[in-house]
Amino acid sequence: MAATSQPRFAALSGVGLVAAAKEAGLAAFIALVLAITVIGMRTVDQQGGLGIEFRPTVVGIAVGLVFVGRFLLVLWRQRARPLDRGARERVMDRIGAEVLHYSKYAGISLFALAVAVPIIWSGNRYVVDVATLVLTYIMLGWGLNIVVGLAGLLDLGYVAFYAVGAYSYALIALHFDLSFWACLPLAGLFAASFGVLLGFPVLRLRGDYLAIVTLGFGEIIRVILLNWYSFTRGPDGLSGIPRPSFFGFEFTRRPAEGETAFHQLFGWDYSSMHRIIFLYYLILVLALITNFFTLRIRKLPVGRAWEALREDEIACRSLGINPTNTKLTAFAIGAMFGGFAGSFFATRQGFISPESFTFVESAVILAIVVLGGMGSQIGVVLAAVVLIGGTELFRELSEYRMLAFGGLMVAIMVWRPRGLLAHREPTLLLGRTTAAGGGGGP
Amino acid sequence: MEYFVQQLINGLTLGAIYGLIAIGYTMVYGIIGMINFAHGDVFMIGAFVALISFLVLGIAGVTWLPLALLLVLLIAMFVTSAYGWAVERLAYRPLRGSFRLAPLISAIGMSIFLQNYVQIAQGARVKPLPPLIQGGFTFMEHGSFTVSLSYMQIIIVVLTLALMTAFSLLIARTALGRAQRACEQDRTMAALLGINVDRTISLTFVMGAALAAVAGMMFLLYYGVIDFFIGFLAGIKAFTAAVLGGIGSLPGAMLGGLLIGLIETFWSAYFTIEYKDVAAFSILVLVLIFRPSGLLGRPEVEKV
Numbered sequence: 001m002a003a004t005s006q007p008r009f010a011a012l013s014g015v016g017l018v019a020a021a022k023e024a025g026l027a028a029f030i031a032l033v034l035a036i037t038v039i040g041m042r043t044v045d046q047q048g049g050l051g052i053e054f055r056p057t058v059v060g061i062a063v064g065l066v067f068v069g070r071f072l073l074v075l076w077r078q079r080a081r082p083l084d085r086g087a088r089e090r091v092m093d094r095i096g097a098e099v100l101h102y103s104k105y106a107g108i109s110l111f112a113l114a115v116a117v118p119i120i121w122s123g124n125r126y127v128v129d130v131a132t133l134v135l136t137y138i139m140l141g142w143g144l145n146i147v148v149g150l151a152g153l154l155d156l157g158y159v160a161f162y163a164v165g166a167y168s169y170a171l172i173a174l175h176f177d178l179s180f181w182a183c184l185p186l187a188g189l190f191a192a193s194f195g196v197l198l199g200f201p202v203l204r205l206r207g208d209y210l211a212i213v214t215l216g217f218g219e220i221i222r223v224i225l226l227n228w229y230s231f232t233r234g235p236d237g238l239s240g241i242p243r244p245s246f247f248g249f250e251f252t253r254r255p256a257e258g259e260t261a262f263h264q265l266f267g268w269d270y271s272s273m274h275r276i277i278f279l280y281y282l283i284l285v286l287a288l289i290t291n292f293f294t295l296r297i298r299k300l301p302v303g304r305a306w307e308a309l310r311e312d313e314i315a316c317r318s319l320g321i322n323p324t325n326t327k328l329t330a331f332a333i334g335a336m337f338g339g340f341a342g343s344f345f346a347t348r349q350g351f352i353s354p355e356s357f358t359f360v361e362s363a364v365i366l367a368i369v370v371l372g373g374m375g376s377q378i379g380v381v382l383a384a385v386v387l388i389g390g391t392e393l394f395r396e397l398s399e400y401r402m403l404a405f406g407g408l409m410v411a412i413m414v415w416r417p418r419g420l421l422a423h424r425e426p427t428l429l430l431g432r433t434t435a436a437g438g439g440g441g442p
Numbered sequence: 443m444e445y446f447v448q449q450l451i452n453g454l455t456l457g458a459i460y461g462l463i464a465i466g467y468t469m470v471y472g473i474i475g476m477i478n479f480a481h482g483d484v485f486m487i488g489a490f491v492a493l494i495s496f497l498v499l500g501i502a503g504v505t506w507l508p509l510a511l512l513l514v515l516l517i518a519m520f521v522t523s524a525y526g527w528a529v530e531r532l533a534y535r536p537l538r539g540s541f542r543l544a545p546l547i548s549a550i551g552m553s554i555f556l557q558n559y560v561q562i563a564q565g566a567r568v569k570p571l572p573p574l575i576q577g578g579f580t581f582m583e584h585g586s587f588t589v590s591l592s593y594m595q596i597i598i599v600v601l602t603l604a605l606m607t608a609f610s611l612l613i614a615r616t617a618l619g620r621a622q623r624a625c626e627q628d629r630t631m632a633a634l635l636g637i638n639v640d641r642t643i644s645l646t647f648v649m650g651a652a653l654a655a656v657a658g659m660m661f662l663l664y665y666g667v668i669d670f671f672i673g674f675l676a677g678i679k680a681f682t683a684a685v686l687g688g689i690g691s692l693p694g695a696m697l698g699g700l701l702i703g704l705i706e707t708f709w710s711a712y713f714t715i716e717y718k719d720v721a722a723f724s725i726l727v728l729v730l731i732f733r734p735s736g737l738l739g740r741p742e743v744e745k746v
Contacts (some may be wrong), residue, residue: 312664
């Protein structure tokens with residue numbers, strides 16, 4: 001609404017206030033229409049059916065908030081001439097580039113912090129548990145980032161590979177009595193082959209169709225896990241999944257005859273924290289492997305082909321890149337890391353059931369990638385810390401957690417569609433080396 | 443035979459509901475080329491608004507059933523349309539011309555938002571509504587098994603047919619329908635010729651939401667129980683229907699809806715009820731792989 005001929009900071013004028021009030025009034029009226037039934041009349045269980053509880057104050061608060069919010073937004077837009085999309089993107093790209101520049105140091109300090117967490121809080125199981133959870137999501141985010149961020153394939157069924165990894169680890173470990181270290185690569189291999197199996201027929205599809213099909217596959221796998229009782233024990237889940245050992249040394253107070261337990265190896269007293277801390281370092285190492293792998297593979301021809309394919313598929317084809325094979329490698333590698341994370345999840349929990357692998361889980365992982373900035377490794381870390389760690393902090397508000405997730409996804413897309421720290425740097429520069437930022441898109 | 447006829451009736455009823463939701467997907471896809479992932483949740487909101495309206499009308503003392511049904515229908519369509527409009531305005535309009543996956547991610551966010559919004563506002567428990575329209579015809583008695591056709595099923599099929607006819611006429615005959623078809627073919631050209639493209643797209647969302655509200659109300663009356671999560675599965679199946687019929691094609695959406703309804707019903711009746719969702723998802727995957735343009739759609743040409 002703001003006229004572009006106005007100076008950047010116009011004085012508050014009466015006309016502007018009235019116009020803002022009018023727009024806010026309109027928004028408030030629409031909010032009233034939306035809120036009056038769904039928020040204002042709550043269905044409650046009563047004797048003999050449902051009753052209605054009227055909540056006019058809640059509606060009033062909601063409508064008032066919308067009015068004030070819209071009023072301030074319109075005023076702000078009148079006073080400070082809003083940047084157009086291009087300018088905003090350029091500013092944010094510059095910030096992204098700065099962050100990337102400093103992320104070398106930030107990465108090292110974050111790594112140091114990550115290593116130090118269990119040493120600082122060695123007595124506090126809760127902190128280490130939350131940190132482990134955050135790291136699991138960081139690893140999943142990095143894995144999905146290969147598929148979504150680098151190759152530009154929107155995968156809404158990533159949790160399927162997480163589930164395949166978890167179940168293959170659990171089933172192999174339970175039936176064949178193999179150790180964690182033997183099962184882990186097998187689980188990754190299974191997940192990767194599932195990636196190829198699912199990816200092969202569908203990767204010819206266009207972006208949004210691909211997204212829906214991957215969502216369908218994710219749900220199919222969950223329904224099969226739920227109903228194939230003889231194999232997966234259905235909704236009861238698999239329990240008694242073997243815990244990992246420290247290269248053969250178990251974390252038990254009293255090891256079996258003739259074996260050495262972890263604490264005896266070092267001559268320490270037994271503590272239940274040993275296993276927790278070991279699991280923490282395990283996921284830290286796994287996540288770092290994912291990160292390292294991604295950083296390196298971006299420099300390889302296949303990694304460059306992914307990013308090229310993301311930008312322009314037709315141009316890639318005309319340059320002789322086989323799109324299906326290239327996408328398939330991204331899909332399989334992303335799936336493999338999902339599978340690793342899945343086996344870690346299984347061994348940490350000791351119990352898995354299809355409950356843990358719903359679409360919401362896929363959406364959370366996707367939200368982490370999208371919010372952090374597609375293709376940005378440090379962005380995934382920040383998003384996972386904020387989204388997973390943040391929700392742990394506000395435990396009592398947990399029912400608003402997914403609401404905030406959804407709202408944030410919309411807001412970020414509207415405000416900055418490629419994610420907060422998205423930064424597309426040419427991986428290869430010819431001649432001049434100054435054009436680091438920008439990129440911009442079609 | 444009797445069992446077959448009964449399943450046919452049930453499948454057609456279910457298919458009518460899917461078809462109404464599928465129209466919302468297919469119209470939006472036709473006009474702006476995006477999958478409105480939140481459409482299933484708009485359907486869910488329609489069902490909730492219908493439930494709330496029934497309860498409030500009951501308190502207000504409107505007990506004459508036809509009047510109550512009509513009022514509920516109108517309220518649900520109005521409020522749900524407002525939701526459809528608001529979703530488009532907030533989550534999709536700012537993204538026109540953005541990169542291709544942005545609207546879909548925004549739509550997923552919107553879907554999660556709406557689900558949790560209803561869950562917080564209305565509670566997570568399932569909401570039952572006692573059956574309002576009971577009775578029906580029974581025929582083809584064979585031993586102990588009779589085929590029954592309830593009044594509810596007749597109402598659903600008749601209402602769907604009426605809405606479909608009205609809707610096809612709207613698209614084919616009115617100025618709004620012409621504007622929609624023009625925007626579908628070439629948005630820039632339509633804008634040059636004086637069509638308000640933003641308004642036309644908004645109205646498309648409003649109409650889709652209104653039909654979803656009807657579907658939501660019928661779902662509520664037919665099954666008698668709803669919760670905040672019904673939009674997810676119903677949305678995916680309706681989307682499958684739209685793809686199966688050929689996305690962008692109105693008769694295709696209806697045909698696809700009926701086929702999905704029939705396939706799901708027969709699958710549950712003759713194979714296993716546990717895997718009925720797998721059947722719907724598999725159809726989606728197979729259609730997209732082997733015939734992405736669907737049964738009645740035109741193949742899409744990739745432009746450079």
